[in-house]
Every structure is written in structure tokens, then in C-alpha cells.
Amino acid sequence: MPEICVYALASRRAGRITVRGVAGEPLHAIHVGRIDAIVGRVRAIPQPTDQNLRRFDRMMSALWRRTPALLPARFGTAAQDMAELDAMIRGREDSLRRSLDAVRNRAQMTVRLIAHQEVPRPARAHTQTGTEYMRSRQREQAVPAFDPLRASVRRWVRGERMEKRADVASIYHLIPRGSVERYRAAIERAAHEGGVRLIVSGPWPPYAFADTW
């Protein structure tokens, strides 16, 4: 049975979408309230293979470059018919519109650094209360090496998320699209001065800032 593959949500836009979906299918904007769902009709939902994930990423970047406000969907998000698509979006329209406003004309930048020497892992076995647990989590997630880097780009940052997995700490910044090169130069300069080794990548669609979807 053909499925509606949902790729992203966007603020209402005019014009035809020239970008193609993961399976090479043409994409359409379907109006649901004051939001556009960018969808493609496919025979089967694409599998999350290496090749398809890369295609999805390229397609999302191309869509994002042509759209002022875009929230990427999860890979594989599907609806069987228009009623299901409508139900997916309609109940959350207000929060989705707020999220679209938050990412409008903004780009995600990703900064990664190795954080294994940063914070010794506290002994959790002695954690007794919920408050203590939350404090110990906060200490674990802290990455002091990021502080001077964050300060160097604060003027452009409109949203921030930070996380640490294994030894790699990642910081996601939401910045104006027009400030990408200045942001990159500033954070690289701060890293060089502080002797911090990092990787900056972007600009990307706001994957890390699309929690409501």
C-alpha cells in the first residue's frame, strides 16, 4: 500500500518543491492548518541504511536552504492517509508553530570536542536523594573547556543544547543563517587561543532543535 512519507514541517510557503525524496519521489507541501507538511508518496518506507540516511541528510539540507523555517521529521515517519497526517499535526499546531518561529532563518552549528579529561565521574552509589542525583548529573554533563568557546560566540547564539556521550562532548548552537562564517571564525580563534581541539560542522537544518516534532 502506498504510504505518505513525512520529511519535514515548514511554515506555509509558496511555489513548487524541486527537491526529491529519499526514494527519488517528488515532494509536495500539504497544508495542515497554517503549517506545511513536506511529504512524498512511496510504495514502501525507506529503510535506515547508510545510503538512505545520507540521502535523507542531503535532501533535508537542500530543503532547509530553500525554506526559512523547517523542522526535520524523524527518518521513517509515515502516515497511511491524509487523515492520519492531519491528526499527527493538528493537535500540536500551536507548539509546532512556536518551534518553527524559533528556527526561522536560523542554522544549527555543531561543535564537538573530546571531554574525557574534563570531569571525573562522581561515585553515584552514594547518591541518596533525587536532588543530589540531579546535581551529580549536572556535574557530569558540565564541560569546562566549552566555557570560553561559548563566551566567544554568545552574541550569535539563539538556542543551545549540550550533551556528552562517552568521551565526546557536543554542543549545538542555533544561530542566524547570515552569521555562520563569523561564528566559525570566532569559535576557532577561541579554541586556538585556549589550546582546545575541536571540530565545528554546519550549517545544518535544526535537527537538535526540533524536539516538539
Added chain:
Amino acid sequence: MPRRTRTRNRELETETVAARILDSKDTSLLDVVDHALNKGVVLTGEVTLALAQVDLVYVRLALLLAAADRVLPNEDSNYLERRRARRALRRARRA
């Protein structure tokens, strides 16, 4: 087109798994996987139970694969730590 740049510390740390990942030539794959985990990946499947060529039950399943800390943001990614923390919380509630 997104660009990637590296800034090297003169006092490079000893090689770790993390360092090898960051040093990989294919950092674009790292970004692709990171984006997928940030949002999660949905796997869907359908099952139809039939008897004597009569469809009786139709089941549509959606499985979400995502980094644990994205779905449970206050949880530790280490299972043992997670279990210890939950036990501590239970003890604290009982006390």
C-alpha cells in the same frame, strides 16, 4: 555546503575511541548518524493475522530508535549507573 574544520591542541591526548571517531576521515557520516540519533529513526511494520483466507487482525507497529538520552533526557546512558540511580531514588522515597 557545510564545512568542517579542526583545531589541534599541541598537547594531544592519548588516542581514545572518541579521538579515533573525531579523527575519522568520514566525519560527514558522524554528522549523519548524529542527526539521525538527535531525531530518532522510525521503523514501521505491518502484520495481518488471517484464518481461512479471512483477515482477522491487522497490526501496524512503529518502533522508535533514538539515543536513550534524547528520549529520557535525565537518564544516564550507562545501564548500571541508571539502575543504581533508580535504586537510590526508591530508597530515598521510602525513607
